[in-house]
Amino acid sequence: MEDYAKELEASFRSIKEGDIITGTVIAVNEEEAVLDLQYYAQGIIKAEDMSGDPGFNILEDVKVGDEIEATVVKTDDGEGNIKLSKKEAVQVLAWDILKGYMAENKNIQVKISEIVKAGAVAFVEGIRGFIPASQLSLTYVEDLEPWLGRELEVRVITVDEEKNKLVLSAKVIEKERAVEDINHKISMLVPGSILEGVVESLMPYGAFVSLPDGLSGLVHISQISQKRIKKPSEVLTVGDKVKVKVLNTNDNKISLSIKAVEENSEADEMEAHQAAEYSSKEEATTSLGDLFKNLKF
Template identity: 30%
Template sequence: MSEEMNMMENRDFQVGDRVKGTVLKIEEKAVTVTIDGAPFDGVIPISELSSLHIEKASDSVQEGDTLDLVITKVEEENFVLSKRKVDAEQAWDDLEKKFESGEIIEAEVKDVVKGGLVIDLGVRGFVPASLVEDYFVESFEDYKGKTMTFKIVEMEKENNRLILSHRAVVELEKESQKEEVMDSIHPGDVLKGKVQRIASFGAFVDIGGVDGLVHISQLSHEHVEKVSDVVKEGQDVTVKVLSVDRDSERISLSIKDTLPGPWDAIEEKAPKGSVHTGKVKRLVSYGAFVEVLPGVEGLVHISQIAHKHIATPHEVLTEGQEVQVKVLDVNKTDKRLSLSIKELQEKEAEQDYSDYEMPEESSGFSISDVIGDKLKGFKSE
């Protein structure tokens, strides 16, 4: 065939033309294809096979595959072709629609590189390390070959820039889950949870995708100085829902309300007649409140403090003082204990003159006679 005839046949195939080619031969760094209607074959360099780096051409295509290609160069009796550019053109159009709609994309992690993950979506997509998960990841080695979900967060076709995020998908799922949980829980519900983090004012507990706050006052029936004295991060706990504010997405929880109260079984813990060592918590005009068990205070009425008459409890007691008390009465319904201190103290002996007898009249002595001699000693001479 003359050179003139070849040039005439090649006029229908120009740089930029889209053609279909069938893989005829695969070499390590190039692929030879036959092109429908073309007078000679074309070559696809390995760099034009995929948007990703590949070591061998056979990693991307197989003999007999039919490929969509674009002519990048017309040489004498040869075409230089690109599969990558066709794939990219089609991919960008599709990805642009997904970006605008916020669609979630499922894809396999093709490679792990410094700083993140590489995804093949027809064009090279990159997931920065900070956008892989919503928590810190030490190593991404196990991510290669893993199928994951992503959202496009940045794309610039002209700069061949495509940034993806799996973290955005995770956060979206958690937000959806949070709404479901918020709608499903109600005050009074008792739930299982895990302590996520501790603050000076309380503990945040995960109750199934949403955190609720257990205020320090709701940790225990006893007074709590430090939250960490009662709960630890990662600890499994049972909580009661106190309130749900859907507008501010705040949930108030209580651990205390799931625990036996200090007055439960009080008749067994402090039965009538039992003796306890307690601490004076408060002094009032009518008596003293003494804590006999954690969270349980009883009243020692002023009349039960001492055998002798006292005007105020402050005469014999001080706040913080340890005392022994006897239980006089138990009222679980009203949460009242009547206590006594004086019943545990010996009554001071009072002077008793009943055994003394006055001298009989027949004796002729009077009181003055009996003590008269004594008085004489006090008279001045």
């Protein structure tokens, strides 16, 4: 009954040239793939009509059981089969998929298949994509050749179907991850902590200090010195090693103070001095007591 139902459905089905239909692969060889279309005729996709990717291999990339969307090229190839092209279907469907990838900020795994002037080439959904050298990594890439054949996680940053233009970037993903890593390190800082750093730049409003773990914080001009200054360069020079106190890490920005460290140091010195005085008085009192204790009246 099930077979009869399929035959009945197939008898009412109409397939015409230009249609995009789905079939299941039932056989594969070096020259072609054979598809079950749930129709009276089988579908045939020649190897050259499978993909525009130069790295595509029909025996490795197509398996029995795979479902494939393809465009009807001819309803009869001369041998009673329906001639199909996955490559043509990809051209129609892929651009919408790629637009979706860009809208979702979807990360895609690709393999670099070619090195060209100023960048590299990788295929996504059968479409040739360009990765500019400046978008391969966070760091500057001078020699592109070692990148050939490398697998890379990228994101679609430009889709233009009319100009057949697809641009990819690995840099945007790396940049996001670097920011996440920095923000995590910042979140681990405890306000009130004393750190050592190096003055990396001076601005009219304060000084930026390089900290351990690749972090950087700002010492506002009001937090540089206990005395009033008009500009940071009056007391600081780029390259100076300084001790700073973490004031806060609001909005993933590190606010620092040199003045607070100096105030702490002065307070500590005062406490130490008072403790020393108290200790000396206690010893003197104890000694005088001991002296009177031995006297008899």
